[in-house]
Amino acid sequence: MTVGISILVLALLGYVIFRFNERSNPTPSRVTHNGPLEIAWTVIPALILVVIAVPSFRLLSDQLIIPAPDMTLKVTASQWHWNYGYPKPEGGFSFDSLIKEDKDLKPGEIRLLTVDNAAYVPVGKVVEVDVTSQDVIHSFSIPSMGVKIDAIPGRLNKAWFKAEQEGVFHGQCSNICGIDHAFMPIEIHVVSEGAYQAWLAGAKKQFAHADGVDVAETSQLKP
Numbered sequence: 001m002t003v004g005i006s007i008l009v010l011a012l013l014g015y016v017i018f019r020f021n022e023r024s025n026p027t028p029s030r031v032t033h034n035g036p037l038e039i040a041w042t043v044i045p046a047l048i049l050v051v052i053a054v055p056s057f058r059l060l061s062d063q064l065i066i067p068a069p070d071m072t073l074k075v076t077a078s079q080w081h082w083n084y085g086y087p088k089p090e091g092g093f094s095f096d097s098l099i100k101e102d103k104d105l106k107p108g109e110i111r112l113l114t115v116d117n118a119a120y121v122p123v124g125k126v127v128e129v130d131v132t133s134q135d136v137i138h139s140f141s142i143p144s145m146g147v148k149i150d151a152i153p154g155r156l157n158k159a160w161f162k163a164e165q166e167g168v169f170h171g172q173c174s175n176i177c178g179i180d181h182a183f184m185p186i187e188i189h190v191v192s193e194g195a196y197q198a199w200l201a202g203a204k205k206q207f208a209h210a211d212g213v214d215v216a217e218t219s220q221l222k223p
């Protein structure tokens with residue numbers, strides 16, 4: 001489209017330059033206004049925008065439809081880290097996820113984006129993300145998952161993603177939330193179902209009642 005528009009505009013410019021220069025058009029037209037023409041070039045683009053708006057608005061509202069989730073991940077933002085909750089029945093635990101300091105980084109770990117405890121999700125599954133905050137407004141953003149949603153105290157915002165390949169995916173808080181806003185990275189490991197179950201079994205023991213937060217009921221909450 002860009003190439004096509006560029007060629008069209010260039011061709012029009014070329015036509016004006018050659019057709020209406022002083023030599024080939026010695027007595028130029030003195031017309032300055034043309035009512036019907038001006039109405040046409042206002043109304044026609046407006047109608048084109050209206051036509052484009054119909055599927056655009058449909059797409060916008062379709063984005064809000066969350067498919068039936070295979071699992072729920074509860075995300076609670078704090079100044080300045082994330083807490084991941086895995087509701088019952090599959091989990092029943094939650095844990096804090098804090099940035100890894102430079103001195104603790106292992107080879108291959110990305111500075112400012114690596115955390116001590118990453119969240120794990122299985123590949124190819126619909127993950128509903130329930131996002132809230134316990135202090136100020138943050139924003140949970142993982143660009144590669146197409147997720148960016150505000151974390152607001154006293155509210156539960158919902159988003160979802162379905163990771164189609166395994167790997168480590170990063171995000172960051174994207175709402176200025178205080179002095180360490182830039183240091184609350186998000187790290188999600190997308191793994192096979194088997195690896196996820198193995199991680200889940202270990203995490204259940206490691207994080208059992210670690211912080212006393214019960215996330216058993218969150219999956220029942222409706223927006």
Ligand SMILES: [Cu+2]
Nearest residue numbers: 138139173177
């Ligand atoms: Cu934040």
